[in-house]
Amino acid sequence: DTPMKRPAQPEELAPAYVFLASPHCSSYITGEILPVVGGY
Known part of the structure; x- marks a missing residue:
């Protein structure tokens, strides 16, 4: 469950x-992780 x-x-x-x-x-920019977690 996500906040969104x-x-x-x-x-x-x-x-x-x-x-x-x-x-x-x-x-x-190198080695980044962009979490798509819906508002946490």
């Missing part, structure tokens, strides 16, 4: 994927 009471929607997750996939935006 619903699963994440693709449009809510997509910006993080685009950011991490972009070498211009995330070239200095």
Whole structure:
């Protein structure tokens, strides 16, 4: 059970994927874990 009471929607997750996939935006980020836990 999550605090948001619903699963994440693709449009809510997509910006993080685009950011991490972009070498211009995330070239200095390594080894990060982005938990998608619905508000904890």
